[in-house]
Amino acid sequence: MKSLHCEILIDKPIDAIFALYADFHNYPKWSQYVDEVFEHNAPNRWTWKASAGPFPFELETEIVEMHPNELIVWRGWRSN
Numbered sequence: 001m002k003s004l005h006c007e008i009l010i011d012k013p014i015d016a017i018f019a020l021y022a023d024f025h026n027y028p029k030w031s032q033y034v035d036e037v038f039e040h041n042a043p044n045r046w047t048w049k050a051s052a053g054p055f056p057f058e059l060e061t062e063i064v065e066m067h068p069n070e071l072i073v074w075r076g077w078r079s080n
Contacts, residue, residue, distance in 0.1 A: 015068075015069050018069045018070075021072065024046050024048070024061070025037055025039070027048070034048055034049075034050045035049045035050060035051060035056075036048070036049040044062055044063035044064075045060070045062050046060070046061045047059070047060055047061075048076075057078055058079040059077070059078060059079065060077055060079045061074050061076040062074060062076075
């Protein structure tokens with residue numbers, strides 16, 4: 001089985017990077033696959049509109065664990 005490992009050095013404080021990554025509204029700014037992200041009224045629930053090539057889909061997500069500046073664990077499932 002082949003694997004790929006890549007590292008990127010980002011010359012910014014960890015709290016700035018974590019804030020960008022933890023706010024799902026930012027994903028369309030840096031991910032070519034995410035078109036829009038909507039926050040639900042329920043805490044930690046999001047709907048993502050995305051596409052894989054010509055195939056659009058929606059994804060529901062939920063943050064299940066978060067440790068600021070360290071870890072975000074979320075799960076997702078297709079909604080359409």
